[in-house]
Amino acid sequence: GQQVMQIPQYQHVQEGEDFTTYCNSSTTLSNIQWYKQRPGGHPVFLIQLVKSGEVKKQKRLTFQFGEAKKNSSLHITATQTTDVGTYFCACDSGYSTLTFGKGTMLLVSP
Amino acid sequence: DAGVIQSPRHEVTEMGQEVTLRCKPISGHNSLFWYRQTMMRGLELLIYFNNNVPIDDSGMPEDRFSAKMPNASFSTLKIQPSEPRDSAVYFCASSKTQGAGSYEQYFGPGTRLTVT
Numbered sequence: 001g002q003q004v005m006q007i008p009q010y011q012h013v014q015e016g017e018d019f020t021t022y023c024n025s026s027t028t029l030s031n032i033q034w035y036k037q038r039p040g041g042h043p044v045f046l047i048q049l050v051k052s053g054e055v056k057k058q059k060r061l062t063f064q065f066g067e068a069k070k071n072s073s074l075h076i077t078a079t080q081t082t083d084v085g086t087y088f089c090a091c092d093s094g095y096s097t098l099t100f101g102k103g104t105m106l107l108v109s110p
Numbered sequence: 111d112a113g114v115i116q117s118p119r120h121e122v123t124e125m126g127q128e129v130t131l132r133c134k135p136i137s138g139h140n141s142l143f144w145y146r147q148t149m150m151r152g153l154e155l156l157i158y159f160n161n162n163v164p165i166d167d168s169g170m171p172e173d174r175f176s177a178k179m180p181n182a183s184f185s186t187l188k189i190q191p192s193e194p195r196d197s198a199v200y201f202c203a204s205s206k207t208q209g210a211g212s213y214e215q216y217f218g219p220g221t222r223l224t225v226t
Contacts, residue, residue: 030211031211033214042217042219045215088153090212090215092211092212094211096158096160096207096211096212097155097158100155102152
């Protein structure tokens with residue numbers, strides 16, 4: 001079955017530093033989604049990437065989809081304490097369901 | 111819009127008891143998903159319904175788990191009998207799908223289940 005690896009598992013940064021999480025799939029994807037889960041909360045959709053090499057930005061967040069459509073990254077510029085949470089990639093291999101990575105937990109110290 | 115509604119929010123039960131979790135998806139959404147989240151295994155898909163029909167139940171751990179969706183506005187996930195290893199947060203999510211492919215999923219607040 002499909003395997004999804006997400007690294008790092010955990011990162012602690014100082015406010016203002018950058019942060020990047022990487023997601024790798026064992027299979028070629030039709031699309032990839034990213035979600036954020038605050039401590040004690042539920043996953044919230046951030047974005048969906050569909051095209052090979054696609055890059056999308058949401059304010060300080062930059063999302064990339066690899067050329068081979070097997071990997072993706074989320075980069076946060078100048079982190080803020082409001083960025084705290086766990087970031088998940090969710091991979092669709094074309095079967096209308098998502099396989100979630102284990103997530104990267106981000107802690108931001110003021 | 112009220113979002114996805116789940117009940118109860120917390121459930122503590124003893125091993126061997128039956129547990130029923132409930133979900134009301136967002137009105138107009140035609141796909142519903144049940145997930146289980148634990149520290150060890152992360153977020154796992156248990157079952158996926160489309161237009162009230164179970165499409166993929168390959169994630170249901172064993173026969174002790176069952177799920178139903180009698181209409182477009184209600185779904186249940188039942189565990190009978192429950193075991194301590196079933197302790198987890200169970201999320202229901204819904205989406206509006208059109209044809210093949212996956213779409214943005216809206217998650218409910220989850221039910222935290224503890225089986226003692």
